[in-house]
C-alpha cells in the first residue's frame with residue numbers, strides 16, 4: 001500500500017495598492033481622525049491567499065495588508081467566497097495591521113466624525129481578495145507541511161508594566177515536491193515602524209519581508225500578527241531607515257526557523273469554531289457605531305457577534321482570534337498542552353480592538369506618563385471593547401482547545417434525531433466527536449412489515465440519520481423494542497457504565513429522569529439507566545471487572561436531557577437551532593419506516609376522535625410531512641425564547657460547584 005498525500009494547497013497574491021483614480025485615500029494607523037492623505041507608495045501592498053484542503057474540509061486564509069477589517073466588510077467578502085463553494089465558518093480573513101495602509105475601518109478620516117473609508121477602494125479590495133482566492137483554487141497541489149520557530153530577542157518592547165515579552169517567530173510551510181507553494185508566518189510585534197508623518201503606502205516590516213521571502217523561495221508568503229497584543233518593535237515609529245534594520249533582523253530569524261523546520265504529520269484538517277457574543281462596554285466604540293463610522297451589522301443591544309476557531313493540522317493548531325489579544329490572555333491556557341504546537345493568528349475576521357486579561361486590566365503604562373505635565377495616559381483599555389469581551393474570548397479559546405466527545409443515547413431510532421437533532425448537528429459541526437447509541441431494535445415500529453425486515457430497515461435508516469447529523473460512530477445494543485422493562489436493570493446499567501468508561505464522553509444527551517408526562521416505558525427506563533450509569537461510572541467500587549479489561553473510571557461533565565414536552569418546567573437550556581434546522585429535517589426524514597408508522601398511528605388517533613387531518617389523509621409524501629411538522633413544532637419552541645427554531649433541554653453540569661470554583 002502506498003499512502004496518498006491528502007493535504008492539498010493552493011496560493012496566490014493580488015496587489016491592493018490604492019490607485020489614483022479612486023480619489024482621496026487617508027492613511028490609517030496612528031492619530032485617529034484628521035489623518036493625512038496618501039501620497040505615494042513605499043512598497044506595494046497585497047492580499048495573499050492560501051487554500052488548504054484534505055479532500056473533505058477546505059479552508060481559506062487570506063492575509064490582507066491593511067490596518068484592520070471590520071465585520072461588515074468581512075461579511076461581504078464571505079458572501080463572495082461562499083459563491084466559490086466555501087463554508088462561511090471555513091473563511092479566515094486576516095489583517096496584517098500595517099500602520100501605513102489605507103483607512104479600511106473609518107477611524108482615520110479628514111476630521112472628527114467623518115469616516116476615512118473610500119468606498120471605491122473597498123470594492124477594489126474585495127474584488128482583489130476574491131480574485132486571489134479564485135486563482136489559488138485553480139492550482140491545488142499535494143503538499144508536505146513543515147513547522148519551525150525561532151525566538152528573536154531584543155526586537156520587541158512592551159510598554160506595559162507586565163514584562164513578559166512574547167518574541168517567537170513561527171512558520172508553517174507548504175511544499176509540493178521541491179517547490180514552496182506557500183507559507184504562513186507570524187511575529188508578535190505591531191507593524192508600526194513607519195512614523196506619524198508618513199504618507200506613503202507600505203506593508204511595514206511584514207509586507208517587505210513577505211516580498212523578500214517570495215522572491216527568494218517562490219510561493220506566496222502570508223503574514224499573521226501573532227499573539228502580539230500591544231507589543232511594539234524597538235524601532236517603533238522611527239521611519240523607513242529603521243524599518244530596513246527590522247526587516248533584516250526578522251528575516252534572519254525567518255531563515256533560521258525555515259532551516260530547522262520539521263515535517264508535520266498532516267493528512268487531515270480539523271476545524272472547530274466557537275461563536276461568541278462580545279459585550280461592547282466601551283462608550284467610545286459605541287459612539288463610533290452610533291455615528292455610522294463603524295457599521296457593524298451584528299451589534300444588537302451592545303452585543304457584537306464574533307467567533308474564534310481552531311484549524312488543526314496534525315499536532316499544529318492555528319487559533320484564530322478577532323482583534324488583538326494580549327499574550328497574558330491566551331498563553332496560560334496553552335501551557336498544559338505541552339506536546340502540541342499553537343500558532344495564534346490575531347485580527348482574524350474582525351479587528352475589534354485589544355483583549356486584555358483581568359490581571360493586566362487598568363495597569364497604567366507608566367513609561368508614557370510625564371507627571372510634571374500632569375499627563376494621564378489611559379492606555380490600551382480605551383481601545384478595547386471591555387473586560388467582559390476579553391474574558392469571553394479567553395473562555396472560548398479555552399473551550400476550543402479541548403475536543404469533546406458527545407454520546408447521545410436513543411431508546412428508539414428516531415428519538416435523538418427528533419429531540420436533539422439540532423444540538424447534535426451543532427456539536428458535530430463545531431468539531432466534537434458525536435457517538436450515537438441506539439438501545440432497541442425497533443422491530444415493531446413499522447406498518448405491514450415482518451419484524452426481521454423492520455429491524456434491518458430501522459437499523460440502516462438510523463445509521464443514515466445519525467451520519468446526517470455528523471455522528472462519527474453508531475452503536476446498536478439491539479434490545480427488543482417496547483419491552484425494555486423486561487431486561488434486567490442491572491444488565492442494562494452495566495452496559496451503559498461500560499460504554500461510558502470505554503468512550504469517555506464529556507457530554508451525554510438522552511431522556512430526562514423525571515419525565516412528568518412521559519408514557520413510553522423504553523424512554524423512562526433508558527433515562528433511568530443512562531443517568532444512573534453517569535453516576536456509577538466514576539466510582540472505583542462499581543463494576544470492578546471493567547478494570548481488568550483495562551477500563552478506568554470516567555466522569556461525565558455535562559448532560560443535556562430532553563425536556564420539550566416531557567418536563568417543560570425544568571428547562572434551563574435554550575438552543576437556537578435555526579442554522580441546523582435543515583440537517584435536523586434531513587436526519588428525521590431518514591427514519592422512513594418509523595415515520596411512516598408514526599403518521600399511520602396519528603391518522604388512526606385522529607379517526608378515533610372523529611377527526612380528519614388533511615396532512616395525514618391526503619397523498620402527501622412523508623418527507624414533506626416531516627418537513628412541515630418539524631418546522632412547525634420547533635418554530636413554536638423557538639418562538640418561546642425569540643428565535644426562529646429552537647430546542648430545549650434540562651442541562652446538568654457542575655451545578656453549585658460553578659459558584660464555588662474557578663476555571664482551570
Ligand SMILES: [Zn+2]
Nearest residue numbers: 411412415523
Ligand atoms: Zn422513542
